Amino acid sequence: MASTTYDKELNVALLAVQRASQLTKSVFHQNAKGTLNKSDASPVTIGDFGAQALIISALQHNFPDDEIVAEEEAKDLRENGQLRDLVWGLVQDTKLSDSAAEQTLGGAVKSADSMLDIIDKGDSKGGSKGRIWAIDPIDGTKGFLRGGQYAVCLGLMVDGDVKVGVLGCPNLPVSDSEPLKDGIGTDASDEEGKFGVLFSAVQGQGAHSRQLGAAGLQQAKSIKMSPLSNISDATFCESVEAGHSSQGDAANIAKKLGITKPSVRMDSQAKYGSIARGAGDLYLRLPVRKDYVEKIWDHAAGDLIVREAGGQVTDVEGKRLDFSHGRTLLENKGVIAAPKEVHARVIEAVKEVLGAKQ
Numbered sequence: 001m002a003s004t005t006y007d008k009e010l011n012v013a014l015l016a017v018q019r020a021s022q023l024t025k026s027v028f029h030q031n032a033k034g035t036l037n038k039s040d041a042s043p044v045t046i047g048d049f050g051a052q053a054l055i056i057s058a059l060q061h062n063f064p065d066d067e068i069v070a071e072e073e074a075k076d077l078r079e080n081g082q083l084r085d086l087v088w089g090l091v092q093d094t095k096l097s098d099s100a101a102e103q104t105l106g107g108a109v110k111s112a113d114s115m116l117d118i119i120d121k122g123d124s125k126g127g128s129k130g131r132i133w134a135i136d137p138i139d140g141t142k143g144f145l146r147g148g149q150y151a152v153c154l155g156l157m158v159d160g161d162v163k164v165g166v167l168g169c170p171n172l173p174v175s176d177s178e179p180l181k182d183g184i185g186t187d188a189s190d191e192e193g194k195f196g197v198l199f200s201a202v203q204g205q206g207a208h209s210r211q212l213g214a215a216g217l218q219q220a221k222s223i224k225m226s227p228l229s230n231i232s233d234a235t236f237c238e239s240v241e242a243g244h245s246s247q248g249d250a251a252n253i254a255k256k257l258g259i260t261k262p263s264v265r266m267d268s269q270a271k272y273g274s275i276a277r278g279a280g281d282l283y284l285r286l287p288v289r290k291d292y293v294e295k296i297w298d299h300a301a302g303d304l305i306v307r308e309a310g311g312q313v314t315d316v317e318g319k320r321l322d323f324s325h326g327r328t329l330l331e332n333k334g335v336i337a338a339p340k341e342v343h344a345r346v347i348e349a350v351k352e353v354l355g356a357k358q
């Protein structure tokens with residue numbers, strides 16, 4: 001019978017995210033990040049391509065029959081040999097210092113050409129059947145380039161339901177009790193020992209955090225959302241990018257809820273991880289453009305981590321995020337994540353504010 005505890009999946013996911021995070025950190029310390037602009041005007045770097053190659057390689061070694069939905073494709077690298085060589089150099093150089101852990105991930109990628117094929121293995125259409133991994137090799141690429149927050153994200157969905165989620169956040173404090181602060185600019189640091197956290201969750205088994213180190217896995221600590229007895233004491237966590245979430249709508253919702261504390265802004269799914277460990281209370285993603293459809297890799301891991309930490313995650317209408325419709329969250333608009341006890345009250349305020357605009 002198939003295992004339903006997902007021990008192996010979690011272990012491989014943690015190590016794969018750890019190794020890929022190590023690659024992104026080495027790019028973070030380089031001046032040349034090989035930045036390209038994609039067709040939707042969003043950036044991609046050699047760190048995104050390299051991290052995606054390392055994660056898919058680890059998944060293929062351990063779970064060869066699973067499908068993979070990943071954000072990036074190798075097209076730009078196939079057309080630009082110089083860029084391909086930069087990524088290949090990074091992929092070859094990045095290993096976990098714990099050799100048993102490196103062995104678990106299947107060791108090195110064979111050649112530059114096989115690396116390109118591996119990157120393109122993330123082209124699954126997704127859907128409601130079977131085992132599908134969702135990968136965002138660098139979420140918050142803009143934050144990564146600014147020296148702000150970013151996350152390496154991996155989730156496993158089975159029949160459209162997220163079972164395992166892992167987020168590597170190299171620039172967040174290790175300590176779960178550190179106060180939340182803006183992660184917009186060059187204030188963030190990945191100084192080993194103080195910064196770098198791995199969040200994880202398995203459905204029905206709670207959410208955890210541990211230090212994101214270069215060696216094997218550190219001891220996990222259980223995390224919980226902060227108990228929020230009075231909603232007016234809440235802190236909002238929002239995107240840095242005004243084009244990703246309406247800051248004006250968020251301000252009006254805060255006013256309705258009597259919230260006076262300033263919002264904390266940070267890029268990426270680091271927002272989900274932060275509220276899951278009680279650093280901040282509410283994550284609001286309020287649609288700016290009517291035509292934008294959220295991508296599953298931007299939410300799969302964070303959604304499970306927050307729910308396992310005692311939160312509720314829905315879209316702006318109060319519907320659960322539905323990962324079974326392919327590569328995008330076709331049936332959802334925006335995201336509202338809050339402690340269970342206050343989620344309904346937040347949705348009420350969201351509906352009043354968004355409804356008044358119609």
Ligand SMILES: Nc1ncnc2c1ncn2[C@@H]1O[C@H](COP(=O)(O)O)[C@@H](OP(=O)(O)O)[C@H]1O
Pocket residue numbers: 042071136138139140141142239240241243244245266267268269288289292295298
């Ligand atoms: N108009 C839009 N509205 C909402 N999200 C958008 C967007 N354009 C891009 N994004 C997504 O927002 C993600 C970053 O999230 P956040 O705003 O929370 O930092 C990006 O992930 P990548 O950086 O992986 O491309 C991208 O997928």
Ligand SMILES: [Mg+2]
Pocket residue numbers: 042043071141
């Ligand atoms: Mg992107």
Ligand SMILES: [Mg+2]
Pocket residue numbers: 136138139140297298
């Ligand atoms: Mg993303």
Ligand SMILES: [Mg+2]
Pocket residue numbers: 048071136137138139140141
């Ligand atoms: Mg990305």
